[in-house]
Amino acid sequence: MSKKQIVPLDSIEEVVMDKVKSQKIAMKPKWYFTLGSLFVIAGFTGLLFGSVFLTNITLFLLRSHGPMGEWRLQQMLNSFPLWVPGLAVISTVLGVWLLKKYDFSYKRNFWLVIAGLVFSIILVAFVLENLGVNNIWLRKEHIRRFYQQINRSSPALEVSGRGRTQKFFR
Amino acid sequence: MLPNLSELKDEEIVTMVCAKDKEIYAEIIRRYQARLIRYATYIIGDEHIAHDVVQDGFIKAYINLKGFNINKKFSSWIYRIVHNEAVNVINKNKKQVVWDNNFDITGTGSLEEGFIKAEIIKRTHGCLEQMPLIYKDPTTLYFLEEKSYEEISDILRIPVSTVGTRISRAKVLLKNICQKNK
Numbered sequence: 001m002s003k004k005q006i007v008p009l010d011s012i013e014e015v016v017m018d019k020v021k022s023q024k025i026a027m028k029p030k031w032y033f034t035l036g037s038l039f040v041i042a043g044f045t046g047l048l049f050g051s052v053f054l055t056n057i058t059l060f061l062l063r064s065h066g067p068m069g070e071w072r073l074q075q076m077l078n079s080f081p082l083w084v085p086g087l088a089v090i091s092t093v094l095g096v097w098l099l100k101k102y103d104f105s106y107k108r109n110f111w112l113v114i115a116g117l118v119f120s121i122i123l124v125a126f127v128l129e130n131l132g133v134n135n136i137w138l139r140k141e142h143i144r145r146f147y148q149q150i151n152r153s154s155p156a157l158e159v160s161g162r163g164r165t166q167k168f169f170r
Numbered sequence: 171m172l173p174n175l176s177e178l179k180d181e182e183i184v185t186m187v188c189a190k191d192k193e194i195y196a197e198i199i200r201r202y203q204a205r206l207i208r209y210a211t212y213i214i215g216d217e218h219i220a221h222d223v224v225q226d227g228f229i230k231a232y233i234n235l236k237g238f239n240i241n242k243k244f245s246s247w248i249y250r251i252v253h254n255e256a257v258n259v260i261n262k263n264k265k266q267v268v269w270d271n272n273f274d275i276t277g278t279g280s281l282e283e284g285f286i287k288a289e290i291i292k293r294t295h296g297c298l299e300q301m302p303l304i305y306k307d308p309t310t311l312y313f314l315e316e317k318s319y320e321e322i323s324d325i326l327r328i329p330v331s332t333v334g335t336r337i338s339r340a341k342v343l344l345k346n347i348c349q350k351n352k
Contacts, residue, residue, distance in 0.1 A: 012207075012221065013199045016228045020192050025229055027188065033237035106327040 040098055047095035048121070054088035055125035057147075060134040092121060180244035188236055195235075199228055202245070205315065206252045212310040213256045215299055223259055227252040246324035249317075253307070253325055260303065297348040305340035308333050 019025045061084065096114055128134070137143040175183065175197045187195045206227065210220035231238075231251050238247055298306055307326060311317040312333075319337075323330045 012203055012225045012228065013196055015225060016199055016232070017193070017196050019229065020195055020232060025233055027235050028233055028237065030236045033234075036237075107323070107329060109329060109331075 044095055044098040047091045047098065051088050051091040051095060051121045052124050052128070054084055054091060055121055056128045056134065058085045058088060059125055059129040088121075092118060181240045184235060184238060184244055185240055195232060198231075198244075198248075202248055203228075206248065209249065209310060209315055210252055210256050212295075212298065212314060213253070213303070213307060214259060219259060220256075223255045224252055227255045230255070243321065243324065246321050249311070249315075249321075249325045250327070257303070293348070294344070297344050300347050301340065301343055305336055305343055308336045309340040309344065312337050 061081065096117065099113065099117070100110070134147075138147060175194065178186075180198065180201065183194055183197055187198070203224065206224045207217070207220050210223045210227075211217045214220050214223065227248065231248055234251075238244065298309065301309070308322050311322045311325060312319075317325070319330050319333045322333045326333070328336075
């Protein structure tokens with residue numbers, strides 16, 4: 001900034017209007033801003049769904065370690081796919097960052113908004129898990145393959161049998 | 171035929187600039203130039219850099235004019251742009267720039283009133299300079315730019331309650347600093 005030429009008080013109008021008239025600067029089109037807003041909304045929604053999904057899987061994986069989980073804590077720590085909750089946290093943080101871009105966010109207590117968002121994500125994931133959504137998904141071939149993939153390293157979870165899966169988890 | 175520009179609201183002028191005549195943007199510059207330079211000078215502490223900041227602010231505002239929501243207040247939007255530019259400059263330079271004591275203040279009252287006001291503002295400048303930006307910014311906007319809490323909230327993107335808290339803390343801070351400087 002200091003290297004720039006100093007602008008006299010009355011020349012701001014002249015300098016700016018000269019750039020406008022000579023088309024050195026041009027207005028960005030309306031669709032640019034509409035598209036930007038759409039991307040932010042889509043990104044936020046995607047990250048929110050991603051967070052719920054990954055938190056739900058985390059809860060599901062924790063449950064799949066079965067009763068006496070504390071006893072098998074070491075085994076669980078060794079085999080648990082930590083990237084799943086890690087990715088859930090990253091998605092949530094990115095979602096919060098995008099939320100900050102919304103106009104309304106600064107009008108509220110932002111810490112409360114974040115707390116509400118995190119609580120909602122965990123609550124929805126918990127409800128989905130308890131409604132047995134994971135077990136319903138496990139009956140679908142391609143989703144079961146995904147679940148098997150994330151649990152490849154976890155000996156506590158084996159999801160090979162189609163009909164027996166639900167019994168195994170419950 | 172063009173209507174009398176001085177009778178139009180900022181938002182109406184912005185609509186005209188976007189839809190019809192780009193040259194009307196000069197009216198926006200005329201309306202805000204002095205106020206924004208004053209505001210940027212309070213924040214940065216250097217009138218010349220403030221000029222650069224305001225010029226860049228007007229250019230940025232023009233480029234993004236179609237992104238402005240005409241249902242909102244234009245003055246808050248343009249102040250926000252200049253605020254961001256000023257903060258960028260402060261962050262870039264980091265070390266605070268020297269305060270310009272010869273900065274001109276335009277008064278509307280009598281000569282004596284104007285002198286007293288100028289003296290108060292000059293002294294307040296010195297005290298303001300020593301305040302952290304988070305307090306200096308809302309104080310400047312409230313007392314010197316005569317913005318409402320709602321407008322300050324829109325400019326600084328902080329809740330109205332935080333504006334109130336910062337201003338009341340700033341008053342105490344300003345009092346302490348000014349008393350120390352006596």
